[in-house]
Amino acid sequence: DQQVKQNSPSLSVQEGRISILNCDYTNSMFDYFLWYKKYPAEGPTFLISISSIKDKNEDGRFTVFLNKSAKHLSLHIVPSQPGDSAVYFCAARGLRDDKIIFGKGTRLHILP
Amino acid sequence: GAGVSQTPSNKVTEKGKYVELRCDPISGHTALYWYxxxxxxGPEFLIYFQGTGAADDSGLPNDRFFAVRPEGSVSTLKIQRTERGDSAVYLCATKKTGGPGELFFGEGSRLTVL
Structure with missing residues (x-):
């Protein structure tokens, strides 16, 4: 039973445009949501997080939006750059503990 | 180095053998995770430690898998009687206590069971 779901296995976006990656969760018992980026043959690296009490967090070209009523979050990248091509994982941290679980990932291709 | 170090980077073994995978955390990071x-x-949660103790081992698939962190630093993931289905990349990640969950990952140990 997957508690963190990324339903799009891949996404292609033109360079310079906005990339929007989506994530849904089924459990209300999370206090932080996080996005990680992964290049081939490397471990994931942390990108941005959002507390469950916020609805938006922005860091440079990256913005994460949280819609608690819909149990949905999204990562916006604008403008998209070639170096953004990677696999993006959505993750969630448990409210009562430090357990962090991940979605299956979305592979983002930035097209020239 | 300053990052999380995992050894070996690649391990090929035969079905039924015993395997150990090692993780050296970032100094001062008290929480350590195996995926x-x-x-x-995506990374499938196996177990995490706070200090020396396993805080949550609910992701370990069965009793062939075991992990230790005896001194609260280096951790070893142990797999007994390996099966072909155990073939995967095993990732270790660490973080400071508290905070939103910024995990620092190693590059992983790729296990292949023939």
Missing amino acids: RQSLGQ
């Missing part, structure tokens, strides 16, 4: 990643999947 397993199969092709096309």
Whole structure:
């Protein structure tokens, strides 16, 4: 039973445009949501997080939006750059503990 | 180095053998996590430690898997009687206590069971 779901296995976006990656969760018992980026043959690296009490967090070209009523979050990248091509994982941290679980990932291709 | 170090980077073994995978955390990081990643999947939670104790081992698939962190630093993931289905990349990650969950990952140990 997957508690963190990324339903799009891949996404292609033109360079310079906005990339929007989506994530849904089924459990209300999370206090932080996080996005990680992964290049081939490397471990994931942390990108941005959002507390469950916020609805938006922005860091440079990256913005994460949280819609608690819909149990949905999204990562916006604008403008998209070639170096953004990677696999993006959505993750969630448990409210009562430090357990962090991940979605299956979305592979983002930035097209020239 | 300053990052999370995992050894070996690659391990090929035969079905039924015993395997140990090692993780050296970032100094001062008290929380340590093990994940397993199969092709096309996200990191699957196995276990995490706060200090020396396993705080949550609910992700360990069965009793062939065991992990220790005896001194609250280096951790070893142990797999007994390996099966072909255990083939995956095993990722270790660490973080400071508290905070939102910024994990620092190693590059992983790729296990292949023939």
